[in-house]
Amino acid sequence: MKRALLEEDHEQFRELATEFNAREVSGKYAQWEKDHQIPREVWQSAGENGLLGLAVPEEFGGMGIDDYRFRVVLDEEFVRAGHLALALAFHLHDDLVLPYLINYGTDELKAKWLPRMVDGSTITSCAFTEPGAGSDLRAVRTKAVRDGDNWLLSGQKTFIGNGAFGDAALVLARTDGESGRATATSFSLFMVERSEGYSNGNPFDKMGLRASDTAELFFDEVKVSDADRIGEIGQGLAYVKEQLPQARLAIAVAASAICSASFAQALEHAANRSTFGQALTQYQNTRFELANLKTESHVTQTFVDQAVLAFNAGELSAEEAAEVKLWASESAKKLSDKALQIHGGYGYIMEYPIAQSFTAARLLTIFGGTSEIMRETIGRAL
Numbered sequence: 209m210k211r212a213l214l215e216e217d218h219e220q221f222r223e224l225a226t227e228f229n230a231r232e233v234s235g236k237y238a239q240w241e242k243d244h245q246i247p248r249e250v251w252q253s254a255g256e257n258g259l260l261g262l263a264v265p266e267e268f269g270g271m272g273i274d275d276y277r278f279r280v281v282l283d284e285e286f287v288r289a290g291h292l293a294l295a296l297a298f299h300l301h302d303d304l305v306l307p308y309l310i311n312y313g314t315d316e317l318k319a320k321w322l323p324r325m326v327d328g329s330t331i332t333s334c335a336f337t338e339p340g341a342g343s344d345l346r347a348v349r350t351k352a353v354r355d356g357d358n359w360l361l362s363g364q365k366t367f368i369g370n371g372a373f374g375d376a377a378l379v380l381a382r383t384d385g386e387s388g389r390a391t392a393t394s395f396s397l398f399m400v401e402r403s404e405g406y407s408n409g410n411p412f413d414k415m416g417l418r419a420s421d422t423a424e425l426f427f428d429e430v431k432v433s434d435a436d437r438i439g440e441i442g443q444g445l446a447y448v449k450e451q452l453p454q455a456r457l458a459i460a461v462a463a464s465a466i467c468s469a470s471f472a473q474a475l476e477h478a479a480n481r482s483t484f485g486q487a488l489t490q491y492q493n494t495r496f497e498l499a500n501l502k503t504e505s506h507v508t509q510t511f512v513d514q515a516v517l518a519f520n521a522g523e524l525s526a527e528e529a530a531e532v533k534l535w536a537s538e539s540a541k542k543l544s545d546k547a548l549q550i551h552g553g554y555g556y557i558m559e560y561p562i563a564q565s566f567t568a569a570r571l572l573t574i575f576g577g578t579s580e581i582m583r584e585t586i587g588r589a590l
């Protein structure tokens with residue numbers, strides 16, 4: 209079966225991504241993992257090569273590509289090359305921050321932020337989660353208080369990707385002036401640039417995706433111009449809901465790529481490793497495991513590809529995106545585990561790509577909404 213999703217343009221774009229990986233990332237990635245940092249020059253080079261801000265309209269420096277299949281190809285290439293932290297870091301910038309600016313920002317806001325996100329000179333993060341508010345975003349306590357033409361932002365965020373080395377954050381903050389249980393209209397969104405009162409913790413020592421910096425953010429009466437508010441006051445949660453399909457789909461795409469990569473890595477190892485005088489592929493058990501990996505990664509890819517086409521057509525609902533994220537992330541967790549087993553002890557060593565796939569996959573049933581929250585979402589809509 210030929211994969212129906214991609215066309216010639218997408219495969220040409222894949223070549224660009226493959227070259228970028230080979231030239232800018234291979235051979236350096238292991239050091240970035242030790243540093244918990246993707247160097248700033250790599251962001252800029254990604255910008256120069258047209259890999260960032262694909263959806264940004266031409267008038268704001270981008271290419272105005274609203275075909276999500278290009279993001280799919282990019283993600284697949286980072287995962288296939290074992291550079292999974294780049295997939296995550298660029299995902300936060302492109303899938304989580306950009307859509308809010310593009311869909312709800314004023315022209316002034318777009319002109320200020322979009323060109324520097326496209327050229328990679330400004331690295332952004334998406335700061336929703338707090339120590340007391342992960343699955344339950346209505347528990348967010350970071351607050352913004354009106355002060356003339358500005359807002360004073362105070363609070364703490366946690367688990368923020370690109371948080372330690374990023375330049376600016378998209379922040380969900382309470383703007384209703386209340387401290388009791390929040391309502392659907394208690395929150396607003398702001399683009400917040402590093403300035404006085406904006407600080408971060410050290411990157412967390414994560415089990416995987418270590419080259420991507422994930423950190424706490426602290427805001428102590430940070431002055432934010434009202435011009436950096438996104439959309440209407442009180443509509444923050446409504447916008448977050450509207451953007452759920454893309455946020456969830458993006459994770460499903462990465463998860464599906466991990467499924468395919470896990471199968472490829474297991475097959476290669478099994479073909480080259482011998483025990484008791486024969487290749488692992490000579491054992492029926494290994495062949496059966498590989499057969500399952502191949503079949504299940506195909507099923508996952510087919511489901512995700514269908515969701516990508518629905519998203520392109522503007523038809524992917526938040527509940528359908530929850531199904532795709534649930535299926536693909538749980539599959540990535542399972543398949544990377546099975547593929548790791550085929551590697552024996554080598555699978556446990558981080559320099560082997562399957563160990564990278566396994567630890568990255570473990571995040572995907574948690575990040576961007578846990579599997580339990582996906583089931584809640586799907587179940588409630590029945």
Ligand SMILES: Cc1cc2nc3c(=O)[nH]c(=O)nc-3n(C[C@H](O)[C@H](O)[C@H](O)COP(=O)(O)OP(=O)(O)OC[C@H]3O[C@@H](n4cnc5c(N)ncnc54)[C@H](O)[C@@H]3O)c2cc1C
Nearest residue numbers: 334335336337341342343367368369574575576577578580
């Ligand atoms: C490496 C990493 C990177 C991240 N990057 C970002 C980022 O860039 N920006 C950002 O804003 N956030 C980020 N997050 C946060 C992530 O989205 C949250 O961790 C996730 O939403 C879960 O929230 P929590 O950790 O507070 O878990 P909790 O909400 O405390 O959940 C704990 C457990 O309880 C379950 N649970 C909770 N509520 C229910 C319910 N109603 N029914 C059934 N079960 C329930 C959950 O499924 C989970 O198993 C990141 C997290 C990690 C680990």
